[in-house]
Amino acid sequence: MSETFCYxxxxxxxxxxxxxxxxxxxxxxxxxxxxxxxxxAAMAMETAVxxxxxxxxxxxxxxxxxxxGLDGDQIEYLGQRAGQDVRKCSRRDLxxxxxxxxxxxxxxxxxxxxxxxAGIELFxxxxxxxxxxxxxxxxSADLAELGRTPVTVISSGAKSILDLPATREVLETxxxxxxxxxxxxxxxxxxxxxxxxxDLRLDTPESAAAVIAARRRLGxxxxxxxxxxxxxxxxxxxxELEAAISQATQEADAQGIHGPAATPWxxxxxxxxxxxxxxxxxxxxxxxxxxxxxxxxxxxxxxH
Ligand code: PSU
Ligand code: MN
Numbered sequence: 001m002s003e004t005f006c007y008x009x010x011x012x013x014x015x016x017x018x019x020x021x022x023x024x025x026x027x028x029x030x031x032x033x034x035x036x037x038x039x040x041a042a043m044a045m046e047t048a049v050x051x052x053x054x055x056x057x058x059x060x061x062x063x064x065x066x067x068x069g070l071d072g073d074q075i076e077y078l079g080q081r082a083g084q085d086v087r088k089c090s091r092r093d094l095x096x097x098x099x100x101x102x103x104x105x106x107x108x109x110x111x112x113x114x115x116x117x118a119g120i121e122l123f124x125x126x127x128x129x130x131x132x133x134x135x136x137x138x139x140s141a142d143l144a145e146l147g148r149t150p151v152t153v154i155s156s157g158a159k160s161i162l163d164l165p166a167t168r169e170v171l172e173t174x175x176x177x178x179x180x181x182x183x184x185x186x187x188x189x190x191x192x193x194x195x196x197x198x199d200l201r202l203d204t205p206e207s208a209a210a211v212i213a214a215r216r217r218l219g220x221x222x223x224x225x226x227x228x229x230x231x232x233x234x235x236x237x238x239x240e241l242e243a244a245i246s247q248a249t250q251e252a253d254a255q256g257i258h259g260p261a262a263t264p265w266x267x268x269x270x271x272x273x274x275x276x277x278x279x280x281x282x283x284x285x286x287x288x289x290x291x292x293x294x295x296x297x298x299x300x301x302x303x304h
Contacts, residue, residue, distance in 0.1 A: 004098070005118060008069025014055040015119055020297035022049045022290065023115035023123040023151075026060035026070070029079050030086045030105035031264040032126065033282065034271065039079035041283045043072065045290040049124070052294025054301075057120060059111050061089065064101030068118045078105060088260050090141035108153060109145035112223060116149050121212065122300070123153050124293035126286050127189045128225070130158040130167030132262060133249055139170060140263075146223040147174025152212050154293040156285045157187040157194065157227045161245050161266045164194050171225065179211065181228045181292060190236045190281050192229035202226075205292075205299035212296075213303055228292050234284030236277055244273035 007015070014021045024045055029038045042058060049056035057069040060078055067074060078086060086103045087093055089110040097104035106114060108128050115123050129140025146153065158167050168186065171178060178186050180198030188194035202208050208226055215224060248269040252258075257265045270278050 005066045005068050005114075007118070008057065008067070008071065010055050011057040011069035018301060020054035020294065020301040021057055021120050021122070022054050022293045022297050023111055023118075023120045024049070024056055024058040024290070025108060025111040025123070025125050026058060026078055026105040027088050027107045027110070028126055028286070029060075029075065030082050031088050032267055033082070033279065034268065035079050035082045037279055037283065038082055039076055041286050042075050042079065044283065045124070045286045048287040048290035049294040052291050052298060054294035054297040056290070057115070057118070059106050059114050061097055061102070061104035061106070063103065064098050066098070066114055068114065068120070078103065083264075088264070091145060092141070108142040108155075109140070112145050112149045112151040112153065116151050121151060122293055122297045123151050124289045125153065125155050126282060126289065128153065128155050128158050129263060130162035130164065131170060132258075133161065133163045134253065135258065136163075136166065138258060138262065143167065143170045143174055143176075146171065146176040146225060148221065149223055150215065150221050152224040152226060152296075154181075154226045154228060154289050154296065156189050156230055156289060159189040159245070159267075160191065160194070160242065161249055161263075161270070164188060164196060168196050175220075175222050176225055179208070179224065179226045181208065181226050183227070183229050187227050187229040189285070190230060190241050190278060191238050192232070192235060198227065205295040208296045209299040209303055212300055226296070228285075228289050230281055230285040231288050234281045236274065236281045240274060241270070241278065244270045244278070247273060
């Protein structure tokens with residue numbers, strides 16, 4: 001992997017020592033948030049991971065080179081290209097962007113694959129993809145990846161731009177447990193709850209590390225999903241959000257926006273329709289998830 005992967009020195013040192021490392025994705029930078037808030041959110045998330053005692057590794061592809069730990073200049077480079085010609089990379093896209101020596105931002109699916117190949121077991125982000133409302137065949141590659149790659153994803157669940165009950169069913173089919181961290185209900189990104197139950201509630205980093213260790217002992221080659229609600233102080237007004245989300249979903253359908261373009265388009269439309277209020281909640285939950293993931297990584301490293 002050494003020629004294909006370029007490791008940040010801090011990440012290489014932590015991995016060599018069995019120290020705590022948390023992978024972070026780059027599609028949230030290029031396709032999830034606008035510039036310059038995307039770069040600020042990515043840097044704040046790295047700081048949150050560090051403050052919990054772990055090393056962040058933001059994963060991305062620049063000119064066909066995979067970086068396991070982008071530096072600040074590289075995050076700025078990708079961040080400035082938000083909405084431009086950076087390929088959004090899930091499993092199918094990875095060989096294409098490498099062969100073409102292109103720039104690529106990794107989704108949850110793409111980041112899980114590269115993190116696993118790099119020897120990183122934990123990954124924090126904002127939201128996972130899912131089944132699109134009204135499009136039962138537009139199922140994010142994230143759900144299949146969670147079923148086949150042994151990485152633990154810490155997120156705030158999935159946005160209600162998606163069909164959450166269907167998303168929950170596909171996760172179950174793929175053998176992916178949904179763990180609630182400090183909650184009995186699966187969170188719905190901006191909203192702390194979705195009405196859907198979790199498979200297990202955990203309240204401490206040590207108990208989360210114990211589940212990861214048990215998965216490892218069984219040799220299961222599948223992932224775990226740990227869901228963390230948005231911090232209460234940063235949550236948006238649920239009615240305003242629901243109105244924005246249903247308007248955005250209807251507009252996307254009317255304009256024929258689908259496939260990989262659907263999630264980025266809906267995300268940016270919701271920011272506009274909420275006058276940017278959803279952006280603040282997004283940044284807050286990213287930081288909080290980075291902090292929780294750092295704490296779980298630290299607890300896991302102590303068990304070695
Ligand atoms: N949900 C968010 N923000 C995001 C994404 C999802 O709230 O930035 C990104 C993630 O990278 C996720 C991807 O893996 O969108 C899912 O895209 P698709 O539905 O095309 O699989
Ligand atoms: Mn899709």
